Amino acid sequence: MNMKPTQLQQELKKKQAFQSPEIEAILNILRTSDQLQNRLGKMFREYGLTSSQYNVLRILRGEGKPLPSLEIASRMVQVVPAITGLIDRLEKQGLVRRKRCQKDRRVVYVEITSAGKDLLDEMDAPLSALHEELLGHLAEDELHELNRLLVKARQNCCVGARISG
Structure with missing residues (x-):
């Protein structure tokens, strides 16, 4: 059987078909995530x-x-x-401040400063435009379906506890 290579096979210049559709799907998710993170990361760096x-x-x-x-x-x-x-780095930038809880000194509360709010306000429109550029070619029903499928895909991933610092 001579099947046409998939888009991901072509992008990765992979000669053979993937061993399973699950492998191809995971690699597609990882490749897409990497490309989205690169574009978003570039924008975030522009704002420090x-x-x-x-x-x-x-x-x-x-x-x-x-x-x-x-x-x-x-x-x-x-x-x-x-x-x-x-949080240390955000505090050094003046974007958040810490306050110790008076009742339990081990608990540290973090709040956003006006400078932090101003920075987010400044980023809102350009970030919204970038989201539109990256995924605006998908119809609304496709976006809902993509979200549904991604949530479904995560169901078996998140069994263990999340790591916190």
């Missing part, structure tokens, strides 16, 4: 941030109040092994 730092700021802005650092870590899109170092 990493994707993880941006994620922390978005979590804090969305919550609207200070959060314990471990709570922030549990809400991250990508697992970060050292949330403390991440």
Whole structure:
């Protein structure tokens, strides 16, 4: 049987078919993720941030109040092994500030500063435009289906506990 090479086979210049559709799907997800992360990472660097730092700021802005650092870590899109170092760098940039809990000195609350909110506000429109550039060619029903399938694909991935810093 002489099957036409898939798009991913062509991109990777792979001569043989993939061993299974599962392998091809995982490689497609990883390749797509890498390309999206590269484009998004480039934008974040233009604003002096990493994707993880941006994620922390978005979590804090969305919550609207200070959060314990471990709570922030549990809400991250990508697992970060050292949330403390991440918050240190944001604090040095003046984008967040820490406050110790008066009742339990072990708990550290983190809040976004006005400078952090201003930076996110400045990034909102360009980031929205980049999202549109990257995925705007998909119809709304295709985006819903993509989201549904990605959630379904993660069901068997996330059995273990998330790592926090």
